[in-house]
Amino acid sequence: MDFGWTDRDQAFRARVRDFLAQELPSDWDEIRRHGPGSKEQTEFSLEFCPKLASARLLVPHWPTAWGGGELSTWEHFILGEEMWAAGEPRGAQYMNVNWIGPTLMRFGSEEQRRAFIPQMAAGAAIWCQGFSEPDAGSDLAALRTRAVLDGDHYVINGSKIWTSYAGLAEHCFLLARTAGAPGDKSGITIFLVPMSTDGIEVRSIPSLIGHGDIHETFFTDVRIPATSRLGGEGEAWSIITYSLANERVGIPRYELSSRVLGDMVAALKQRGQFRDSAVQARAGAAHAACEAARLLVYRVVDQLANGRDPDADANIARVAVIRADHAVTDFGLDFLPDTFSGTGHPAHLAHHERAIVAGIAAGAAEIQLSLVARRHLDLPREAC
Ligand SMILES: Cc1cc2nc3c(=O)[nH]c(=O)nc-3n(C[C@H](O)[C@H](O)[C@H](O)COP(=O)(O)OP(=O)(O)OC[C@H]3O[C@@H](n4cnc5c(N)ncnc54)[C@H](O)[C@@H]3O)c2cc1C
Incomplete structure (x- = not known):
């Protein structure tokens, strides 16, 4: 190797x-x-x-x-x-x-x-991604937003939640149901929707990760030409499976975690606070977590580069990335708490805030673990 x-x-x-x-x-x-x-x-x-x-x-x-x-x-x-x-x-x-x-x-x-x-x-x-709904996050197939064909237009009704960038996006890559009941994947269709269309209302959700980052997006009798449909009716699931294949390992956050950890260690050394072996051991553990995440992600990239499906290896890598993030922020919180205060280092603060949500967005950590249990350990769905 x-x-x-x-x-x-x-x-x-x-x-x-x-x-x-x-x-x-x-x-x-x-x-x-x-x-x-x-x-x-x-x-x-x-x-x-x-x-x-x-x-x-x-x-x-x-x-x-x-x-x-x-x-x-x-x-x-x-x-x-x-x-x-x-x-x-x-x-x-x-x-x-x-x-x-x-x-x-x-x-x-x-x-x-x-x-x-x-x-x-x-x-x-600038685009946004309209997938999640109040009752359809981890279980995306439960989505209820409906698109009904009316002549040469679709009429869309429903709502999305946690839509990043919706306040400033010009278009939404939207999933809506054209057939079937919530839970039926084969009834979901993709639409490319201009956010300026009448009937779309966007409300910002205040959050610790910054103003204007996540939103509720409401669709009330939104009429869009049938030509705004991407692919055929009911093809959303197979299309997004293709789309998200390259996002399987999520964002390579370990790279930033490593650099933030390096900064924090340098600051502790400067203050003469890095001599304590307990501090050094925790820094070492956080570094090891970042490197483990990096190598697990590289394994997945190698599989993608060679045209192989990484399957549950991608879930393992995502969990490792989330854990590395948390190891670094926990280290900072324990040994350099002032770096995370309101007057702290802006890059460290940003890292800390995003680390909190990184285990939820784009597939929550628990879901990744369930998939690992099923695919790697062969455990039944009920047991997870
Ligand atoms: C910062 C941020 C940005 C986002 N941006 C977007 C966006 O742009 N567009 C978009 O469509 N969505 C977006 N999302 C939504 C994101 O995809 C969902 O939050 C995520 O899929 C989880 O869904 P949920 O919030 O409904 O939580 P739920 O699915 O309700 O889960 C709640 C908790 O229960 C756990 N849980 C749920 N089901 C199981 C299970 N079967 N087994 C074990 N545990 C389980 C989850 O792990 C989680 O901890 C964003 C989220 C965040 C935090």
Whole structure:
């Protein structure tokens, strides 16, 4: 087993780091303290992503026909690691480049591709993802929002919750039920909905992760042309399974956790507080958790790069990433509590806040563990 990077991978990583060092402003940590869905960070992403696009670093893994450079799975992953370690300056646009754009390339009509993909490749599009509902989160198939065909339009009624970026997004990648009862996966359909359509109301949910980050989104008699449907009726489940394949390991947060841990250890050394063997042992344990998460994630990326389905290995990796996050924030809370106070380090605060929700968003930790128990340990569903 060889865990080394190729020269090409290293050169690519160096190019991304140089770009970030040059283009991230000195007040970037303050900007991102407002939260990834805030007005401040969204406006920033609309300046930053076009620069990434000009440097051919926004969609380098896309096909050349759509402005990409056909880079490898690993290079795409390196890009994600470096962006996340820098606090994800792409904001909401990471979804466009990672899965919404590629999904439109594969399943969109010619009209849909031409309408949306070039804008995404230029770094100028903000989308949100309308999946979760008040009674359909972990059990997404329970969703109730309905879309009913009326002539050449669909009429949508229902509500979504926790919709990140909805306050500023121009479009929503929406899941709605065109047939069947809640629980029936085969009755769910995808719609590409302009957020300016009459009947859509967005309410921000105040939260510790920043203003404007998560929302309730209500749909009341929202009429959209039938051409806004992505794929056929009832095809949502198979399409999103494809879409989210690249997101299987979630966000590479261990990279940021490692860097935050390094900062905290440096601060403790400076204060003369790193001599205590108990402190050193906890720092070592947190570091080990980050490295374990990194290697488990790399195993999954390797499987994806070789066209294999990582199955429950992806769930194990996600749990390891969540645990590494928590090991680092717990270390900071115990030994450097002032770094998390209101006047603390903005990057550490942001890390801490996001670490709390990282075990819920994009598939809660308990669900990952249930999947590991079923797929790796062969336990029955009821026993989980
Ligand atoms: C910061 C953030 C951003 C988000 N952004 C979006 C977004 O943009 N778009 C979107 O559609 N959604 C978004 N979500 C929603 C997210 O996908 C859901 O929160 C997640 O799927 C969990 O669903 P839920 O909140 O309904 O919790 P529930 O599913 O009700 O779960 C509550 C708790 O019960 C546990 N639980 C549930 N079922 C089981 C089970 N079978 N076995 C064991 N434990 C179980 C869960 O692990 C969890 O701890 C976001 C969430 C967060 C926190």
